[in-house]
Amino acid sequence: MAAAPxxxxxxxxxxxxxxxxxNLDGLRWRVFDAKGQVLGRLASQIAVVLQGKDKPTYAPHVxxxxxxxxxxAKDISVTGxxxxxxxxxxxxxxxxxxxxxxxxxxxxxxxxxxxxKAVLRMLPRNRLRDDRDRKLRxxxxxxxxxxxxxxxxxxxxxxxxxxxxPRARRALIRAQKKEQANRAAAESAKDEEDSKTAxxxxxx
Amino acid sequence: xxxxxxxxxxxxxxGRAKNCIRIARERVEKALQYxxxxxxNKKRDMRSLWIERINxxxxxxxxxxxxxxxxxxxxxIQLNRKxxxxxxxxxxxxxxxxxxxxxxxxxxxxxxxxxxxxxxxL
Numbered sequence: 001m002a003a004a005p006x007x008x009x010x011x012x013x014x015x016x017x018x019x020x021x022x023n024l025d026g027l028r029w030r031v032f033d034a035k036g037q038v039l040g041r042l043a044s045q046i047a048v049v050l051q052g053k054d055k056p057t058y059a060p061h062v063x064x065x066x067x068x069x070x071x072x073a074k075d076i077s078v079t080g081x082x083x084x085x086x087x088x089x090x091x092x093x094x095x096x097x098x099x100x101x102x103x104x105x106x107x108x109x110x111x112x113x114x115x116x117k118a119v120l121r122m123l124p125r126n127r128l129r130d131d132r133d134r135k136l137r138x139x140x141x142x143x144x145x146x147x148x149x150x151x152x153x154x155x156x157x158x159x160x161x162x163x164x165x166p167r168a169r170r171a172l173i174r175a176q177k178k179e180q181a182n183r184a185a186a187e188s189a190k191d192e193e194d195s196k197t198a199x200x201x202x203x204x
Numbered sequence: 205x206x207x208x209x210x211x212x213x214x215x216x217x218x219g220r221a222k223n224c225i226r227i228a229r230e231r232v233e234k235a236l237q238y239x240x241x242x243x244x245n246k247k248r249d250m251r252s253l254w255i256e257r258i259n260x261x262x263x264x265x266x267x268x269x270x271x272x273x274x275x276x277x278x279x280x281i282q283l284n285r286k287x288x289x290x291x292x293x294x295x296x297x298x299x300x301x302x303x304x305x306x307x308x309x310x311x312x313x314x315x316x317x318x319x320x321x322x323x324x325x326l
Contacts, residue, residue, distance in 0.1 A: 053256065053260060054260050054263060054264070055260055056257045056258075056260045056261035056264070056289070056292040056293050056299075057257075057293050058253075058256055058257055058260055059253075060253070
């Protein structure tokens with residue numbers, strides 16, 4: 001059974017941490033694929049599932065959310081210039097020590113933290129928040145060690161993508177045309193080289 | 205006499221508030237004020253909990269709370285939110301029938317999604 005899904009590389013201890021503390025009977029294991037999803041929109045869906053708000057048996061004092069497994073965290077996308085311009089700030093407590101880190105650097109260090117921060121900041125700040133954090137497992141690649149559990153893929157609800165603003169759309173068309181021109185130039189350069197080498201072979 | 209009554213009401217309070225009359229009197233007054241206010245708040249909180257549950261139940265069938273209620277009002281079904289939330293928790297088949305009635309009366313603008321879990325059996 002372990003031959004069909006690939007073996008899980010990475011921190012197995014971290015992935016299985018605290019599983020014993022969670023009361024797992026009756027909970028579903030929902031799998032979210034973050035590939036190509038927008039960060040905030042995915043995080044809000046995860047937060048809703050994690051709180052158990054999609055079940056009619058929701059009660060605010062009882063923790064009844066499903067286990068959420070997020071795959072492909074390194075392929076998460078953000079719109080606009082957030083990749084370079086979104087900055088995470090935190091204050092260490094010492095005076096003057098306001099630290100900052102850009103989204104780009106955070107993705108290089110640990111892409112799972114990006115999604116974890118986004119989801120955690122969307123959960124209500126109460127005593128159940130830590131338990132909900134324990135139910136959330138994020139993996140930066142596509143492999144996970146939970147193949148023996150009953151997994152259910154989560155289908156994202158259909159989204160109405162906003163039409164591009166005229167300036168951005170013109171920039172996109174320009175970029176596409178430029179890429180086409182580059183590709184055509186590269187192909188023609190390659191054809192010339194091939195014909196030159198063919199002539200050289202023929203001569204020899 | 206008054207002190208006795210106050211200490212009786214102050215059972216379970218933290219620290220000196222259950223033992224010393226001066227502090228207990230203040231805390232008991234506050235507790236009675238809170239309980240007066242919260243007898244009214246409880247009705248609001250329970251209704252919002254019922255609405256959350258109905259919302260979750262209808263979204264399993266592809267309809268959101270607003271459209272569902274509008275459809276029920278159109279069909280003049282006068283079940284209140286308390287009963288609807290109980291149905292959504294314990295009587296899934298009846299609840300699905302209600303959701304279908306509402307959807308026929310007022311078709312919302314969302315396509316029906318692919319069902320998973322319990323909803324796929326219904």
